[in-house]
Amino acid sequence: MVDPKRLVADLHVAAPPKTSGWQTATSALDLALRRYPGHRLFTILAIDWARNENQRIYSSAPESYPCGGAKPLVPTSEFYQEVILGGRARICPDREACxxxxxxxxxxxxxxxxxxxxxPVRRGGATIGSLNLLHIGGWYDPEMLPPLMLFADYASALLVRHPFGVQA
Known part of the structure; x- marks a missing residue:
């Protein structure tokens, strides 16, 4: 069994988020998340409040989901309500939910x-972006959420260095 807390600790040693280059840190994060909890697609979105959108700033599949792609912030959406405003992770457990x-x-x-x-990736009590993992149906469950929040804490130090990560 993979210990996610150990993975996060190793991640901090291998690629300190405040000093590592963007590519080094995001690649290390991607690799750690492949080990736990696993994914077929991993993206990082940063909130660009000036444009009222989420911008993709990392993708494990750039041919399908290139960096720079953006999604509008939709205040009535479950994503906006749960992840951005509520600061809570959200699972879409199956094909229909997705x-x-x-x-x-x-x-x-x-x-x-x-x-x-x-x-949600949070800093100073506000959501500044999100880690988005996708996999086969039924892969993610609520027990995975607390360890995933540890990975989001790591990512918060990366996002504050990104131009969209600190605006409110």
Whole structure:
């Protein structure tokens, strides 16, 4: 069994988030998240309040989900209410939940993904972005959320160095 707390500790040693280069740190984070809890697709979104959107600043599958892609912030969406405002991770456990949550579901499905978890990245009590992991149906469960928040804490130090990570 992979110990997520150990992975996070190793991540801090291998790629300190405040001093490592962006590519080094995000690649190390991607690798750690592949080990626990696992993913087929991993992206990092940063909130760009000036544009009222989430911008993709990292992707494990840049050919399908390139960096620079953006999604509008929709205040009535479950993502906005739960992840951005509430600061709570959200799981879409199956194909139908993903279909309802993601307008780009056909592309997601083409990558073999039928389950997702969106983990808020927070700094100073505010959500500044999210870690987004997608996998086969039923992969993510609520017990994974506390360890995933540890990875989000690591990512918060990366996002504050990104131009969209500190605006409010």
């Amino acid at each position: 279909r309802r949550a993601f307008p780009d579901y056909p592309l997601i499905a083409s990558l073999g993904c039928e389950c997702a978890v969106n983990v």
